[in-house]
Amino acid sequence: MPSAAERTRTLVQGTCSAVLIVPGADRARHEQLMPDARTVGTEGEIFLLFPADAPVVRAATHAQDDELPAVLELTDVAPVAVPNRIRGRAWVSGWVTCAPGVAEEPGRMMLRLEVGELYVDDLWGDAAVDPDEFARAEPDPLSPYETELLQHLAAAHHDQVRGLRTLLGERPGSGHPAVTHVVPLALDRFGLRVRCRDEAGIAFDARFDFPEPVREVHGLRRAMHRLFEAAAEE
Template sequence: MTRAITDRPSDAEVIATACRRAGAAMIAVETTGGGAPTPAPASVDLVHLFESQAFLLIPTDSDIIPLAGNSPDGVPAIVEITDCAPIDLRERVRSLIWLNGTAHPVPRDLERDLALEIATEHPNGGLLDIGHGRSMIRLQVDTAVVASSSGAACVPAAELAVADPDPFWEYEGEWIAHLDADHADMVGQLARRLPRDLRRGRVRPLGLDRFGIRFRIEGIDGDSDVRLPFPRPVADVAELSRALRSLAGCPFMNSLPD
């Protein structure tokens, strides 16, 4: 019997969340014969997952766009997403994600309508640059891989297609920065719940989601990450704030910005 995971996001949810707040991503493609040179990798400004597809914003002058347009079946491609902590840590990378599949062009006359639709659930200033140095390309995802300090996992496209990003994805960065800068007392209280052997170093908030809070312990011999789960997943900011205060043993402490 498979036990439902209730203390952490699934691998597919981790990927979906990282894609929503992707600040550093690249796409690379490979040619399939014919002697054509392989285009240089291109930066990606937005990664929007929709079912088993990822819509990407890349520079209009990238050679990837005409190559995909001239390939009826698409071109093999991989998108690498680097999920970084929102604060200045010794090592800021929290996870690396790779989306593997085939890249296809998005017709230019559909780009703006598609951008408006994407913006309703994934607001991103880069969408305003369509037609002004940025174009859209579609990745048909076959598989995805996520790697972090806890290991690596491969996620099939069907599982990724039904995964939702964490409900706090849009605000997690500023909340973590607020905790780190303004609530050292609360971080200290939470750190007391960590295993004793993990307290030998500087404890910094690393991530926050509906299942709990993660910390990075920067020790003399290296870094380690640890999660403190909430008693149950939370659904909104009020529940999240109560869960944090309860973990810290300070029921009346303000934990999140207004």
Template sequence: MFRPGSPLPGAGSARGGGPGGSAGAAAGAESARRGQPRPEAEPDERRPGAAERMRTLVESNASAALVIPGADLGDPEWPGQGACEARAVTPEGDVLLLVPAGSPAARAAAHARDGDLAVVMEITDVAPVAVPHRVRGRAEVAGWLTPVSGGERASCARLMAERHPSGPFPGAAWTPLRLEVGEGWIGDLRGEGHVEPDEFAAAAPDPLARHEAEFLQHLATAHDDLLRGLCSLLGERERACGAWEAVVPVALDRFGLRVRFCADGRGFDALFDFPRPVRDASGLRRAVRALFEAGSAS
């Protein structure tokens, strides 16, 4: 499964910042004194697995950077040279990357012996709405970097255009590289986990990921009253509803909506489960409408 000498991602405990998942329906826990709110663990059947969450993050627009052991990526002529401007995943589970042409990362891949360039791609996920402790998670994908060969460039360009229709595209300014996945780690609002290559290849990204940012921004700017209405579903915590200065939708996936209740530098997350996993945007609208109706009726 792994090549000898596989570059290991940092252990979750060393990275920190990845809070565990929250309890079902509308449960939460008090925030830690520092860092993200840390809800209680949720049942496995009500949470996406680590492979799905990592696949979702890899295929998202979250910022990513390459770390190549032994390579000098601090060339002042190439600020941000370790950045991956676009990403896509092949059916085999390899990650296609676009990096600036002529950058140290592109040169290192071009001059390395075939498959010998170890690399770690670091991804940081930031909430698309203004909220305390805005970093929602981090992932590391370790593997081996190679240039995309001439015969593969056409299929790479098609996959990139499908994933990023507005560009950038392989060409004079951008060099396509292939990251063969060796192993991965993710730490986010739902917990931490290691991911093996076959798990990553078999996983599918969350179907709501492409809608999440726009949907959360819409809720945050236009539906504060409905979000505050969810407080009535919090059980014992309902007594503190009037004390929360901000009620912010912080994350969304096919299983539910996560809302952060904040006041005076403290707060907690509550995960409001959908009755069943949502498959598309129309199903999402129905699920959220039913959730808000339940809040207003309580």
């Protein structure tokens, strides 16, 4: 399974929703707290790009040479329609300062978030993350393509995804109600997670691990083909 540091790094560098909470910007609208871009530096610091007149930029500028405490809140929402679409959240707390001249654009200001503490709560569970491990971690290689791939699976391979129910086996204490819906929920280099619903209306998740981790889309196609073949043989 991906480590907590890898999962957090994937969320930080991915496309999920993010807001930066700082003192002095309490009255800002939600969208004013959302960075236009975010990247991770070589030492694990997080760079956040904002309009130069954003409330968080004004707060950081007003702090001058002092480090401004801040929390970056990330919310990961499934890109397909499933019950309970929030797949995970992460919180990165630390200190933010202005970083003029760092990949800056006209009318924009780059802020630097020095990481102090990290915490992730997602489909794998919840865990604190060591800042050094976060700095060394790599985001999941499939993350840039996950949204498109999941939407493609849900739309173009609905029957094959639904056919994965043949691999589920029996759920202890379930009374064995038939599974009626299977929707792709999450995808990473280690496997595919789906959200199922049975005829009793009970939703649950199932995960199918790949025989070996995949590093790119071509390897993923082969792994998915083998998975669909295994389901068809049951």
